[in-house]
Amino acid sequence: DGGITQSPKYLFRKEGQNVTLSCEQNLNHDAMYWYRQDPGQGLRLIYYSQIVNDFQKGDIAEGYSVSREKKESFPLTVTSAQKNPTAFYLCASRQRGGRAPGELFFGEGSRLTVL
Amino acid sequence: GDSVTQMEGPVTLSEEAFLTINCTYTATGYPSLFWYVQYPGEGLQLLLKATKADDKGSNKGFEATYRKETTSFHLEKGSVQVSDSAVYFCALSMNTGNQFYFGTGTSLTVIP
Numbered sequence: 001d002g003g004i005t006q007s008p009k010y011l012f013r014k015e016g017q018n019v020t021l022s023c024e025q026n027l028n029h030d031a032m033y034w035y036r037q038d039p040g041q042g043l044r045l046i047y048y049s050q051i052v053n054d055f056q057k058g059d060i061a062e063g064y065s066v067s068r069e070k071k072e073s074f075p076l077t078v079t080s081a082q083k084n085p086t087a088f089y090l091c092a093s094r095q096r097g098g099r100a101p102g103e104l105f106f107g108e109g110s111r112l113t114v115l
Numbered sequence: 116g117d118s119v120t121q122m123e124g125p126v127t128l129s130e131e132a133f134l135t136i137n138c139t140y141t142a143t144g145y146p147s148l149f150w151y152v153q154y155p156g157e158g159l160q161l162l163l164k165a166t167k168a169d170d171k172g173s174n175k176g177f178e179a180t181y182r183k184e185t186t187s188f189h190l191e192k193g194s195v196q197v198s199d200s201a202v203y204f205c206a207l208s209m210n211t212g213n214q215f216y217f218g219t220g221t222s223l224t225v226i227p
């Protein structure tokens with residue numbers, strides 16, 4: 001079955017450590033996204049990528065980095081520069097083109113806790 | 116800029132009650148509109164969508180109609196079940212854009 005796989009589902013990190021969250025999709029989608037979700041809040045866009053080897057900052061990119069070396073993969077690194085990294089992270093993808101924007105498909109999420 | 120405003124929760128209903136969650140949008144062009152649902156500890160799932168004015172999206176007993184004149188996309192269900200307890204997000208995306216804009220989510224709890 002096609003879908004988006006995020007790993008790990010739960011991750012604990014000590015302050016000062018970088019961590020990388022994995023996101024893999026087999027939907028053959030061009031565009032991929034990373035969102036952050038905090039309790040009681042909506043989704044905030046961290047980074048997005050429309051095509052391999054290209055990505056753009058979203059609304060809250062500071063303290064995060066991404067890469068898009070392969071179409072199916074869009075890993076997110078939470079660096080030690082991120083002041084408050086404890087959150088639920090969601091990866092999404094969608095197909096570009098067509099007369100209307102395709103819907104976003106989401107992974108199951110990764111919950112990061114900083115100890 | 117483009118944005119979505121949705122009804123704040125939490126919302127608590129008895130089983131078989133009627134549900135309405137309000138959503139209004141601001142957009143400079145002609146967006147597509149979406150409702151997503153999130154169950155505890157999971158990612159978001161598409162519930163329904165509409166791509167042009169007067170379209171009605173429907174799925175699993177939920178409905179929403181794209182109203183251009185009132186810039187709204189309210190979610191409705193005639194008879195909710197306990198299994199509908201979740202957080203519901205309204206979203207829009209411009210037909211020529213790359214980004215999605217989400218509301219803050221409305222938490223729904225249905226009690227037996």
